[in-house]
Amino acid sequence: MxxxxxxxxxxxxxxxxxxxxxxxxxxxxxxxxxxxxxxxxxxxxxxxxxxxxxxxxxxxxxxxxxxxxxxxxxxxxxxxxxxxLWPEDPDLRALGRAAASEMHAGFRALRLECPMDLARPVEAVPLSDDALADIARVRALWTDLLARSGGPFLLGEWSNADAFFAPVATRFRTYAVDPGSPVLAAYMERLLNWPDFREWEAAGRLET
Ligand SMILES: N[C@@H](CCC(=O)N[C@@H](CS)C(=O)NCC(=O)O)C(=O)O
Missing domain, CATH: 3.40.30.10 (Glutaredoxin)
Incomplete structure (x- = not known):
């Protein structure tokens, strides 16, 4: 197994x-x-x-x-x-892989200043210009992919790209970061209400 x-x-x-x-x-x-x-x-x-x-x-x-x-x-x-886990459409697949790789290799300021902590109370923190630039880039990526795919997830159906951005959605929520538009707020809610994510989150909140 x-x-x-x-x-x-x-x-x-x-x-x-x-x-x-x-x-x-x-x-x-x-x-x-x-x-x-x-x-x-x-x-x-x-x-x-x-x-x-x-x-x-x-x-x-x-x-x-x-x-x-x-x-x-x-x-x-x-x-x-x-x-x-990747869509059939080769263009969307390539863009999804690029987005996942960009997340994997980048967004350093956002990751350092807003670490994932599923048990932390929601509260904004002061953010550096680099973190604000990361947030702007996340918004642009999400907006572009949702428009291209038609949603409801980044590449249409739930995919590896959503797996890579689920932690970002938790950071936006925990640190009260404005997702930037109603479309992006709705996408964030879908990520955070995904049943598998909720299962992980419930277990994480019980950890000391
Ligand atoms: N690039 C690696 C990063 C993995 C990573 O940094 N994991 C952290 C936990 S989230 C870790 O193993 N830390 C070990 C430690 O704290 O000793 C990946 O994508 O899997």
Whole structure:
């Protein structure tokens, strides 16, 4: 059976992405949760036997270990094509992959200043110009993809692109960031009301 090694659900935005994608496939899987931010290097010590990078998420397929969120989502899209984790349309697929890669590699200021914390009370924080620029870029990406696909998700049906932006939606909510338009607010609500996300969130809120 597939095993997905993840970090604390409250904080691990990287783990949330492939967990959502794996849930979407409908495949049974074993979940191994390792608490982040433990003292004295205990987190890394517990991750290393399962993930050679010392980081989570990692997917154990039975033959290999994939220690990277984007690579896991790509693997799942190929292994379970019936889940349609990427759309059939090649242009939309390419743009979706570009958006997921941009999220994976960028938005550093937004990630640092607004870390995912599913148990944090909603409250705005002062944001740097770099974080505001990241937010503007997210709004532009979402607006463009929703207009091209016709929605209701970024590429039409729920896809890997939505998995990559689900943590951003939690950050916008937690730090009271204006999504920018009613269309984007509605998209955010759809991401946050996605049943698999709600399951993850409920578990994350119970973590200490
Ligand atoms: N680029 C990696 C990033 C993974 C990452 O930074 N994971 C964090 C948790 S969200 C981690 O494993 N931290 C280990 C630690 O805190 O010791 C991915 O996309 O999977």
């Amino acid at each position: 597939l095993e997905l090694v993840i970090g604390s659900k409250r904080w691990s935005s990287w783990s949330l992405r492939p967990w959502l994608a794996l849930k979407r496939t409908g495949q049974p899987f074993h979940e191994r949760l390792i608490a982040l931010y433990q003292a004295d290097g205990a987190t890394r010590a517990q991750i290393l036997p399962h993930s050679p990078s010392g980081r989570v998420p990692a997917l154990k397929t039975g033959s290999i270990v994939i220690p990277e969120s984007l690579a896991i989502c790509e693997y799942l899209a190929e292994a379970f094509p019936e889940a349609r």
